[in-house]
Amino acid sequence: MTNAEERLEHGHRVVIVGGGAGGLELATRLGDKYGRKGVLDVTLIDRSRTHVWKPKLHEIAAGSMDMSEHEVNYLAHSHWHGFHYRIGEMIGLDREKREVHVAPYVDSEGREVTPKRSFGYDTLVIAIGSQSNDFGTPGVKEFAMKLEEQADATRFHERMVNACIRAHAQQTPLRPEQLKVAIIGAGATGVELAAELHRTTREVVAYGLDRVDPDKDIKVTVVEAADRILTSLPMRLSTAAEDLLTRLGVQVLTGAKVARVLRDGVELVDGRVIPAELVVWAAGIKAPDFLKDIGGLETNRINQLVVKATLQTTRDENIFAFGDCAACPWIGHDGVVPPRAQAAHQQASHLYAQFRRRLVGKPLQDYRYRDFGSLVSLGEFSTVGSLMGGLIGGSMMVEGFFARMMYMSLYKMHELALHGMAKMTLDTIARIITRRTEPVVKLH
Known part of the structure; x- marks a missing residue:
């Protein structure tokens, strides 16, 4: 053990809330390096039992990826990598007592598995990601699905397969909305889901559902309020992607704003109605609502925790936040670091490197985002x-x-x-x- 490691405060409690890409990577590396030696007591809190890389959710939804082959079991992973895993959802924060409050965990049958609990910390890291922002659009909560977590992707896939089986079995003509999918939002998630669905729906009906004609009966529509899809990419690539989707038979509607989501479709501001049996909302992001001003911490208009370049929250140096739930200054640019998986990966690596500096009293270094495209x-x-x-x-x-x-x-x-x-x-x-x-x- 080096001199620096000998000066670390043994048993220093690190609580990481959120087992997404960044949170799980940080817990794994801290556990491997410090948890096994007893230097740090690392605990990861997440409301799910398993982890799946979020950019893969559209593949699970479409059926092109079997989630069981890619999910990471938190309990086993924590045992192998020197940290603790505790199931539950963060619902509160007491900064004076340095405690995180976690809601009871209830199983699928409504039985309580764990009671409401509190976990003490010396250093708290919040990395709970983001969720879709429906901007208060009527009907979204009632009739649209989102791809925010594994359960959402699994639910969509089940409904998609059932829709194909139902259409094959029924004796009456298809209703206007049957086997139609409307995806609202043409960012990466919406575009990737549309492309995957074009292939996987045809694969599904090829397994004996011969009364369904995929070219005639199945239709995917992408609705985007902006004047082009994939606005984060250069115009040429955006155009190339739209041309490909169009060649596949995907209908792309740009400059189209949604007025409300219906039980059987989507109504646009201009009065057009898009029939759809399945509607997916993939437009906009925000941090979870419970983060708004939690524990008196500073948040912005989309509930993100405002952090300094060191990833420390502006009002408490013992609380860090990173990933989609944090508004981190982009050094050398206007605005904040974009909510991308590469940013969460970089921030996890940066924060891991800062722990030794923090625990031996050295000043923390600023995080500098490197945009790899x-x-x-x-x-x-x-x-x-x-x-x-x-x-x-x-x-x-x-x-x-x-x-x-x-x-x-x-x-x-x-x-x-x-x-x-x-x-x-x-x-x-x-x-x-x-x-x-x-x-x-x-x-x-």
Whole structure:
């Protein structure tokens, strides 16, 4: 043990709320380095039992990825990596007592598994991600689905498969909304889901549902209020992605604002009605509502915790926040760091490196976001994006096979951070083998 490690406060309690990409990576690295030695007492709190990389949710929803092959069990992972996992949802914060309040956990049958609890901390890290922002649009809560967590993706997939089976079995003509999907929001999630659904719905009906004609009966519509899709990408790539979706038969409506979501479709501001059996809201983001001014901490208009460049909240140096739930200044630019998976990964790595400095009394270093660009997968058809910054020394638009390999590498980096090279490699090989012996799309 080095001199610096000997000066660490043994048993210093670190509580991390949120087991998303950033939170789980930070807990894993702190547990491996300090938790095993007893230097830090690291606890991860999350309301789910398992973790799945959020950018993969559209694949689970479409059925092109089996969640069971990719999910990480928190309880097992914490045991292997030197930290504690506690199930529950954060509902409050007492800064004076340095306690996080967690709601009771209730199972699917309504029985209480764990009571309301409080967890003491010396350092608190909040990394609970974001959720969709429906901007108060009527009907969204009642009739639209969102892709915010695993349960949402699983629910959508089940409803999609059931819709195909129902259409095949019924003797009467299809209703106008049957087998129609409306996706509101043409950012990465909306566009990726549309491309995946074009393929997987056809794969589903190919397994004996021959009374459904996918080219005639199945229709996917993407609705975007802006004048183009994928506004975070350069115009040329946005146009290329829209052209591809159109060639696949996906209807793309830009400059179209939603007035309300109906039980059987979507009504636009201009009066048009888009029939849809399934409606997905994928427009806008905000931090969870309970974060608004929690514990007297500073938040912005979309509930994000305002943090300094050190990732410390502005009103409490013992509380850190990062990822989508934090408004972090983008040094050298106007505004804040964009809510992207690459930012959460970078911030987790940065915060991990700062713990030794914090615990031995050294000043913390500022986090500097490195923009490596954006990549959007269009399923097996293509991948488009832009690479920039430290990755290539400039900026470059990419498409096709190279872009797809870069997109896949982002997930492999996440797996590497959680499992190490050996397990990541073995898991990848196992999935390749398994895929050869199972349906190409999940059917249940």
